[in-house]
Amino acid sequence: MSAEAIIIGAQIVAGHDGSAELLVNLRHPNGAESPVVLDEATGLKLMKTCGAAHVDELTGQSWRRIVEGL
């Protein structure tokens, strides 16, 4: 088990306002999972930060990448 929360998957979901949003699933050190939904700009920024050209490439990344550069 990782000592910090890691991304275990991400998918595109429909935002309430009609935009595409990125739902990122995290697994925490206690084994529990939880989602965070990122708006379009933040989701695209996360992909760029991680060098990911596909949402599947976010898997395994640290939660820190989500807040990196803010």
Place this chain on the structure above:
Amino acid sequence: MALSLQRRFVTPGPGETVEEIADRALPDQDQGAAVDAIRSWNLHIFAMRRPPGLLLGSDVVFIEPPIG
């Protein structure tokens, strides 16, 4: 019907910082580690807030990870 157990949270006091919340909610932990943990449990606040890091009195700040 009894209320089922849910994830514990606090709301920030006026002007309260994440460091102060860490001291209040997780007093037994090293502050740096506690802040780190709180940030990872509350990405709904720390990922998209403008300006970054702004805490609001109405925020739900979880003080534990999701319940497994």
Place this chain on the structure above:
Amino acid sequence: MYDVIVRGGLVVDGSGAPGYLGDVAVQDGKIVAVGQITGDALRFVEAEGRIVAPGFIDPHTHFDVQLLWDGAAKPALEHGITCVVPGNCSLSLAPLRAADRQQVIGMFQQIEEMPPAAFTEAFEWTWEDFAGYRAAIEKSLSINVAPLVGHSVIRLWVMGPHAQERAADAGEISAMQDMLRECLDAGAVGLSTSFVDVDENGRPVPSRFAQFEELDALSAVLGEYGRMLQIVPEFYAIDITIARIDQLAELSLKHNIPTTFSPVFDSTATPDNVARTVARVEEQFSRGARVWPQMQTRPIDISFSLLRPSLFFARLPRWVRILRQPLEQRIAALRDPETVAKMVADTGPDGGERMMGRLVVRGGDGAPVELTGRTLSDIAKDRGEVTALALINLSLEHGLDVALLSANAGHEVTDRIGPMLAHPLVHIGASDGGAHLASFSTYGDTGYLFSEFVRKSGALSLEQAVAKLTAETADIWGLKDRGRLEAGKAADIVIFDAATIGRGEERPAFDMPGNGMRYVRAATGIDTVLVNGQVAYAGGQYSEARAGVVCV
């Protein structure tokens, strides 16, 4: 002599009881008799073969601005809605000092996407207080209005620029309580607050700077009047939703008030969310709290264009790389045949047909009108191109300003959602009527309830669906004179065809001030709508009747 008799329809009275053949008599704006009526009337409305039901109530709208020049809240009324609740999500147009108008306009534009001309050409600002706003809209209402007052504007009134900066002190909270009382006395049916909305600069709206103690103090005032507290919770994150439910329950129990949160929607990405939401609501109701989850009926669509990077392409690495370039470089890349060939190849051997073929070209942007509503697949065939290439070329031909719609991208699985809507503690609403004007249509949810969840899936009976939209909503909101076809109630009546009631296709309309665009849907199957005893809509036409009131 009655004023009106609605004759010979199947009376579905809002109670949930089975419909029965009968008549409804109206006098002086009120229902005076229901059953077999033999008297004479100034006007007969023939309803044979039709359903006669109480007018629908839409509890989550943002018609605050539109009501100032359009007293029918078009097209809400033609969908059978006879009462709208504006002022949701912490925002209303009163109380509002003249000096603060511009700030609130920014917030409204962020949520409603109302064109600037709506605020400069369409009406005169004649008010600052809530009573003044009420007077301004009451002049020409043909629909009823049960307005909420927004927490953000009350905060702004009391705290000025500090409203969006800090917590309130005891004196300021006391002043907010006084202002809320004034608004409730002037006809507000409750208070709205928001935990998610931002202004046009992305800064949280004023209500979000409030401590829970402030909300508690305002809820105490709501308790004096027995009025509603509405909130917008964070989306998708179920733990937060449950935390908000618990906060609302605490306020509901302490102050004996009804509370509601909206929107609630289903997602296959988070398939347990609604079940967990409803389970927590059930627990809190069992303690005596009133915490009503408001669920929308319509699916959520995603819209995008190549003007801005979109997550729609997040599974196409090359597309992501190209579309996140600055505009000039992006256009250059899309004009490069070699690059485009690779992009098209990335979409698969079918040239993107499976991935993009069902996208629909929307109107109201740079796309030619004749393409509006057509699928990309269809357009590609006409152009003799594969689908992905058609998307690129069509976009290039119009400066990339071609909006595309991916329909039914969320809250779309009828067999899952039907039972949720039918749950006795789930309140149907969250239409957002009057908001998101340039993004999607917020009209037709009531028709969609009947077409999708009564006729198609059978998740609700006709009588259940009517009850959800009428008596149950009136009871939840404490609208004592509305929601039922029974003697003494207001004569808000909709006559419709159970076999055809539904919503039309989404289309752009340029009927906002300054020829501003919005997306709308027409109604199908609605014959006649009476508001307070007067025919407000019949045979596809709005009447000159102005019988709407601010109702409490």
